[in-house]
Amino acid sequence: MNDKITQQAKQRYGIVGNYEGLNRCIDIAIQVAPTELSVLIYGESGVGKEVLPRLIHDNSARKHNKYFAINCGSLPEGTIDSELFGHKKGSFTGALDDREGYFSVANNGTLFLDEVGELPLATQARLLRVLETGEYIRVGESEVRKTNVRIVAATNVNMQKAIREGKFREDLYYRLNTIPINMPSLRERGRDIELLFKKFAYDISEKYRIEPVRLTDEARELLLRYKWPGNIRQLRNLVEQISVISKEREITPEILMTYGVTDDSQGETGLVLHGVNREQHAPTSHSYEKERDMIFQLLSSIGKEVKDLKEFVHSNIGTMQSMLAENFRMYENDASDMGIMDTPMQYSRQTTIQPPRPYVVNEQRYQQQSHPPYESHNIQDVDVETIEETPLSNRELMKKNIIDSLKRNNGNRKKTAHELDISERTLYRKIKDYGLEI
């Protein structure tokens, strides 16, 4: 593949990085674009899958026709067939008019089916038919209609496992998987991590007219060792948080660690180590005393945090509603994204309500920083009782939140889902899961 074409594509779509595996994905997408072949993009959540279907569409003969991106995981199960294939007026309660589905409006164009592994089995059967024959039937009709749509799909689930578990049709999988593209995780991309950090730091500095943050050599090395479970989305959110919250512009490993970045290199204890590099903590210098101290500090800080959280919930229940709604949204996404905000957090340094705090092991770090991002806690103050007196678990909080919201909305699930900022499908699942069905 002509390297120049790949570089041009990167520029056009704002794709940053030179990792060979990433270049290969872009090359395949460019090569396959002018064909009619189905493409299935694999990759963990946050690796940047969504840009490829657009690139494929724009470089195909369909580029002047419609392109739609549909997240199969967020469409409620009850309406997904109607969304995709359309319905006839009166075919179900609420079908007040005839409706065209995506397969009709995207005729001669491209449909990107994101999270395709989430499709219900009945919809998979319809999808297979339309892919094999170009034929489909609207919900509530018997008339066979024709369409010509190119499908590009993406998934972050293990499709082979989904097939083994009977959740995904094997025949559909082979039909979608004509051309597989495997997007690399961020941890594999090495020096691209730094390039992306710089890009996001620059973007946010432009947006808020602040000086861009930069990394010390040690901080750069730490980012290379970190595992990045939420991939590029997580990196972007991290840079945004640090850029806005940190008063320092030169970012050290210590600062990164207060934002949840851990030293994930092999041979470590797995706990966050404060201000030390890998060599200094080779297994030979392993100190159990130190480890015990750290575990004690960890337990103490958890106890204090639980106590704080409890007080916070009691005194700020209203404000918590919106934060919990945000949490719900994160739960809906890949679990690997948990703990990281998906959208830029917009708050000022003066705000009194602090943003969700990254999970931190060593509380002392705050005290050593000249500008603690959050209130610092004195470890000696921790009341051990509070460790046992655990408040509502996340699950219970969610359940309570759903019950409250349902009450506020007189049982209207659509409004409840809207208020909690989750899909109706997720709400239905949770209602069932929590046994709240009447």
Ligand SMILES: Nc1ncnc2c1ncn2[C@@H]1O[C@H](COP(=O)(O)OP(=O)(O)O)[C@@H](O)[C@H]1O
């Ligand atoms: N190579 C890249 N360069 C710049 N930004 C990227 C890159 N890859 C992903 N992003 C950004 O990271 C975020 C997550 O990408 P997305 O395509 O939504 O991930 P996925 O669909 O795989 O979960 C988006 O904001 C996207 O713009």
Ligand SMILES: [Mg+2]
């Ligand atoms: Mg996505």
